[in-house]
Amino acid sequence: MIDPAAVNDSETRPIQPRRRSLLRDAGLAAVGAAAVGGMTAAGLGTASAGATTSSIPMNDVSQLVFVLILKYVTANYYLLAATGQSLGPDDTSGNFSFYTNTVGNFPGKTVIGGAAVPFKTAIFQQYADNIAADELTHLRYLRAVIAPTNNLYPMPVIDMAAVWTTIAVQAQLIVPGQTFNPFADEISFLLGAYFLEDLSVSYICGAVPTLSDASLSEYFGALSGADAYHAGTIRTLLARIGGGGPVAKLSALRQSLSGVVDTGILTPAGTVNIGPFGPQALMLTRTPVEAYNILYLTPGSSFPAGQTGGFFPAGIYS
Incomplete structure (x- = not known):
């Protein structure tokens, strides 16, 4: 793996005690209400109380739901790393069940594992805190847009423990019998973040041309841009500390699972x-199936109702 001692000494300095109240102090409690107002202004639905319809085409709603489920994974990852807390009930419940295809009140499920990362490098901690706040904002906006359509899918069971050892074994970062915990230290955290970030960008960017609603296409474009900044930051930090080898293995695993060409933080020449990026220096994109094959850690899953594994030990239809 990566030796934490490889980090430049000038950046390894005492940091202030962790802010466990990140979610409250970030002023995000009102994001949901603000998002609904923005949604109405953008023509993406209605903010009226008890609304049950929306002008969003159903194909677009499906894309919103699959991005939401992806954000359940990424938001939990960063929130756990930054605060030691996963998403709460207000951010995980829903009014639609994929499994029964019914509308009602459905509580969100649990998150298995995860913990606050014992950061030693100030800049790493600051980036984790910042991305955690961004991911929570994204998730709350998506939920506010989806809710009036009666397709607000609750959070499925998400594994943040055993899945990482499976990833590390499949990527040949470790051998069977060893374990990998991305919350154990800041370097491991960056590797876990790397596995998720490029996946998020490629999927959301790939969804843009499939959307019918112009305002929603604009939002997805901006969302992929925000996630691209996150991904670029993670790639830069890993490049600076010599993470080319492990990152290349994680990229190879994502490629084998999705079938989409994936590149790490070093070129074949070592630069x-x-x-x-593809031949035109544009972001490589993934379809929902290609993205979820990575999340399931199973190629060719295609969203079958009984599919389980990876980050979803009970599937996404439970």
């Missing part, structure tokens, strides 16, 4: 590789 820095800014991003996973």
